[in-house]
Amino acid sequence: MASERVTLTVSDPEGEREIALSSPNRLVWPAPSAGAGGITKAELAEYAQLVATPFLNANGHRPVSLERFRDGIEGESFFSKNPPKGTPDFVDAVTVTYNSGRRHPQIVFNRPSAIVWAVQMNTIVFHPWASLADDPDNPVELRIDLDPQPGTDFADAVVAAHGLREVLREGGLEPFIKTSGNRGLHVFCPIVPEHEFLDVRHAVIAAGRELERRMPDRVTMSWWKEERGQRIFVDFNQANRDRTMAGAYSPRSLPGATVSTPVAWDELDDVDPKGFTVRSIPERLAEVGDPWADLQAAPGRIDTLLEWWQRDVDNGLGELSFPPEFPKMPGEPPRVQPSKKVAENWDSNGDRVD
Structure with a gap:
């Protein structure tokens, strides 16, 4: 028997486009959760x-990986x-x-119909690169994930985020923040795309080390x-x-x-990340707008970092x-758990001695 199917009309910059959506009544998130x-x-x-404009502002025109679930989140x-x-x-x-x-090749979203197509392909989570499609080797964002460890929670991540904001501003960058959708926070800084990923990673490490010294x-x-x-990683x-x-506005x-969900810094202390859902975000956007609307308006430089x-x-x-999954990198420490490391089995370059 053929699966149920409906046709959606999606407004693109080029005009309206029809997208076929199969199994429209399939539960992606089952009740009662x-x-x-x-x-x-x-x-x-x-x-x-409903969220296509802010979604594309944050995630469009760049490589994206799709996390797909044929039978919903379960x-x-x-x-x-x-x-x-x-x-x-x-x-x-x-x-x-x-x-x-x-x-x-990797997928790039440039219009609302492409996002709806991804939903038709059972995508739930969208994972955008930090670089744009016209220059994929040089990031336009410095990104830091504040990840609560066992014994810590979202409130602890908020405290760390405020400290990180001070560090990044001293480093010449203007940070933006969003909830991860789980327990953590993501801090993004728009940057001029003149450094490749390894350089940006080193800038992140420098900022993180400075934050660790202070906190x-x-x-x-x-x-x-x-x-x-029991600390924020x-x-x-x-x-x-x-x-x-x-990505921002990704379920x-x-x-x-x-x-x-992107949030303003002055609302961060009162945020409940569980309150930002597929059902609540459209109303939030209508009421307060998109805190990341100007994310790329004034990119900074990572020279100081x-x-x-x-x-x-x-x-x-x-x-x-x-x-x-990365190849062994120059100067990288040994890839062995510290408690299991036997010093004489590793050389000064972090390579195993046979």
Whole structure:
């Protein structure tokens, strides 16, 4: 039997476009976690249209990875980076270089219909790169993920965020903030795209180390979980090439249908991240607008942060660990849990001695 299907009319800059939506009544977020009746695929498609302008302002015109769920949040998920077979011509793409050196096309959203198409493809979470499609090797944002560890919560991340804002402003940048859609916070700084990802990562490390010096009992730069304690982890590795976090106004695959939501700094202390949902965000946008509307209006430079990085290197603080899927990087510490490290098994470059 053929699956149920409806046709949606979506307004693009080029005019109206019809998008077929299959299984519109399938529950993406089942009740009761998402409220009475749960949230259907059709309601998610409606949400995508209602938030299309701020969504594209934050996530458009750049490579995006799609986190797709065939059976809603309770089913298995997988990532789509490359345009799948049959991708329509109104969904754009750009060829990017991954950390392995491999090159491949990746999806780019330039119009509302492309977002609705992604919902038709059972996308829930959208993961945009920090760079634009016309220059994918040089980020336009410095991004920092403030990740609460066991024993800490969202309120602790708020305290760390205020401290990080001071550090970044001293470094010559103007930070913007959003909820992660879960327990953490994401801090973005618009930057001039003149440095590649490794340089931006070093700038993030420099800012994180400065924050850690000022708030040693509250934040940590330790990559290994066994060393973090009850502190907020400053996740510097989210600044790497092809490492992404949920984009602004992206839903999360969590009970409650929470959304990663931009907020103004003066409202941060009173924010309840669980209150930002697929059902509440359209009303919030109508009432208060988009706090990130001017995100790219005045990009800053990371020169000062790179000076801090070099200062720390000169003082004996070098490279930090990379994610395990990355190739071994120059100067990287040994990829072994500190409690299991035997010093004589590693050389000064962090390579294992056989």
